[in-house]
Amino acid sequence: MKSKVEFYKAFFEELEKKGFGVDKPSSPDYVVDxxxxxxxVAFxxxxxxxxxxxxxxxxxxxMERLWSIAKATVSLCGICNDKPYDDQKTEKLNNNVMKLNEHNGVILACKQHPLLGYVLSTYKQDTQNNNRPIQRQYFYNKEEAFxxxxxRSGLVDEKKLFTESELKILYDGLIKVSTQDESLSQDQLEEVGKLVNRMEELLPELHKEEKRFDMSKLLDAISFGNMGNGMER
Known part of the structure; x- marks a missing residue:
């Protein structure tokens, strides 16, 4: 999940399916009524x-039903519910924030939320203002936070990473190659299949049953095609 907006959309849609309604907030303190x-009944x-x-x-x-629907939606959205740290080995900061790591002035922190599980963040500190957190980014998925x-801390060179958009372009290209390029050997097709499956693991939204690269079916089709050509000769 990239932002809370995704959770809001999923949660409010689920509420309507369960017979509840969502209306504009009656107070600036609320997201919705x-x-x-x-x-x-609630805010x-x-x-x-x-x-x-x-x-x-x-x-x-x-009220219990509302909370149950919300927590089920949290789980479906892939929000981090597993504690990503050891209490005994992790430094505790102000406001029950846990510092998971620090490198080159960048801090990886986490705070447990009653509904949204373990909310992670990365930030720098303003050394001229009592180390106040600045440039803070929040994450609801552990892998994205790490x-x-x-x-941000320089442990990994960003130039050597692909963005999601770039991965999707590469994914589409590999799918086309695997289904249209007849010059590929079986070994090459297997390597392409491994790459496709790795991309689907990195970006689960790429995975669609009808598009998934099924090596066994492809090899069966190739074998059948070769047999057919031999019979025609």
Whole structure:
């Protein structure tokens, strides 16, 4: 998940499927008001909490259901729910923030959120202002956070990495090569297949059942084609 907006979209859509409604916020403190049968039952706050409407008699079971839907959506969005650090070995900063790593003035930190799991961030410190965090970037996926830290801190040369857009272009090119280039040997096709599968692991959204590179089917088709040519001769 790249941003909270993706979670919001998925969560609000799921609420509507479950019979709830979503309306514009009645306060600047809220993202949306949550309705059930035309009545405002709760508010989704800008702190990413679900707050019960204190002016209505809302059953606790209904609030539990809202939280259950939200947590299920968190899981579906791939938000980090596994603790990425050891309490005994990790330095604790202010406001219950845990410092996972530091290199070249860049810090990788994490803070547990009641709904959004373990929210990670990378940032630098303003040494002239009590080391106040600056240029902070938030992540809801552990792999994305670690990659950001590696690049921002200089552990990895960004010039040697492909962007997602570049990977998608390469992926499409490999799919075309694997299905249209008849000059490739079986060994070359196998190598192309490995690259395609690695890209799908890096970018799961690339994976579609009908597009997945199936080496066994391709080799069967090639073998059948060769047999057919031999029979024609």
């Amino acid at each position: 949550i309705l059930f049968k035309g009545k405002t 989704y706050t800008k702190n990413d909490m679900i707050e019960k409407n204190p002016f209505e008699d809302i059953p606790e079971k209904q 990659e950001s830290f590696a690049v």
